Amino acid sequence: MSTASVPLPNWITYGLMPFLNLVVAFLISGVVVWFIGESPLDAVTLLLQGALGNGEGIGFTLYYATNFIFTGLSVAVAYHAGLFNIGSEGQAYVGGLGAALASLALDHYVPWYVTMPFAVVGAAIFGAAWALIPAWLQAKRGSHIVITTIMFNFIGAAMMVYLLVHVLIVPGKMAPETRVFLEGGQLPKLDWLIAMFGGKLGPAPFNASFLIALFMCVVVWVLIWRTKLGYEIRTLGANPTAAVYAGIPYVKTVIITMLISGGLAGMMALNPVLGASARLQVEFVGGAGFVGIAVSLMGRSHPLGIVLAAILFGVLYQGGDALSFDMPKITRDMIVVIQGLVILFAGALEYLFRPTIVRVWQRFGKA
Known part of the structure; x- marks a missing residue:
């Protein structure tokens, strides 16, 4: 055997x-x-200290991890259906537009906790919409989802640059970005969470989107392993031919799965757009969509594994910055x-x- x-x-x-x-x-x-003349043990020590040695480092680590949780979940949901969604980067980028529009419309009138649900839904809808055409092409025309989602990353980036340069830019300013959201359009920092463990968050942009990410992990677990739709998704991923013979609608399942995947990727925008910078900027995704592929693979496409893998990559990102500073x-x-x-x-x-x-x-x- x-x-x-x-x-x-x-x-x-x-x-x-x-x-x-x-x-x-x-x-x-x-x-x-x-090989380059430094001590590996010293390097590991500095990396861990930079990422986990104080409240500020932990805040930055969990900030990066939040991005990777969303994109990792996005890749994982598609993967369970046998689909390899490479478009989380573009879907997150377009999702930022949905989140930003909600904040721009509401931040003058309501507090953040009223704006937040609209921003979450807006980010999810815009991200899902950007996954719809690749999903339809895969389901109805047999166009490979890897190719179409990669291409839509470039299309989404070009579209967002145009909107930020010509439509959403603040009049009289050169920077291609929206205006800064008022307090009613920003997600609060989780400094109280770091303070519970005796640390100080400082300037780290660790915010409430982390809690939303953890909640979505639970939602994805329930969806994939405790619902009829999840069973159909997993069956389709395990054996598409058998799934069709069993009466599982191929077109419907592929499109719904990709919509969920795109929606999760779009929600990643909540963290940098509403939480960190409080405005929509060019290239705010910063490669998190591609890191999400590695996070999903390392986490075996399970929400718990994705959280752990996302934290690992958060440590590498934050600790790597500290390491490169202390060891030139x-x-x-x-x-x-x-x-x-x-x-x-x-x-x-x-x-x-x-x-x-x-x-x-x-x-x-x-x-």
């Missing part, structure tokens, strides 16, 4: 194998750091290399150790 078809306990599939991949990625990163030899490009190694082993080489683990499990695990 091929090792690929041998069942393993969940603690191995979802715990041990990702852990081994992560360890190998960091060991190779340590070799790279040693380790440039920002080196941090990208380390992130790339984690993505490589968590994604492309995620089953690197499976054959060995299967043989060990068959020999000792069942004894």
Whole structure:
């Protein structure tokens, strides 16, 4: 029997194998750091201190993690249906338009907690709308979802630049951005949450969108594993032919799945647009849509795994900035290399150790 078809306990599939991949990625990163003349142990210490050593670092780490939770969930929902949504970047970008329009319309009249539901819905609707055409092309015309979603990233970026430069820009200003939202259009910081653990948030933009992200994790778990639609999504992803023979509507399921996926990606905009900068700016997504692919793969497309993987990448982002400052030899490009190694082993080489683990499990695990 091929090792690929041998069942393993969940603690191995979802715990041990990702852990081994992560360890190998960091060991190779340590070799790279040693090769340029720095101590790997010192580098790891500085990275962790920068990301988790104080309230401000934790705030920035969780701020980045919030972006990755949303985009990771977006990729995961599509993946369960056998769809590889590469368009979370563009869907988040367009979702920012929906969130910003809600704040621009309401921030003069109502407090933030009234604006927030409209911003959430607006971001989700705009993100879902940007996923609709690729979904329809996949379901009705057989156009590959990977190709169409990639192309829509570029189209969405061009459209958003046009809107910010020619339509939404503040008259008399050069910066391609909307006006700053009033307090009624901003999400509050979660400084009280950091204070509960004795820290101070400082300038970190950690805000209420983190709680929304955690809530969406619960929603996605219920959707995928506790509803009829979730069962249909998982069946379609496992065997499309069998799903169709079982009466599961292919076109409907593909389109609904991609709408949910796009909506989750669009909600990522709440964090930087309403939480951090309080305005809509060019390129605010900053690659979070693509990082979400690695987060979803590393988290095995499960909400809990996605949260943990998102926090890991948040540590790499925030700790990497601190590391490059304290160790000038380790440039920002080196941090990208380390992130790339984690993505490589968590994604492309995620089953690197499976054959060995299967043989060990068959020999000792069942004894």
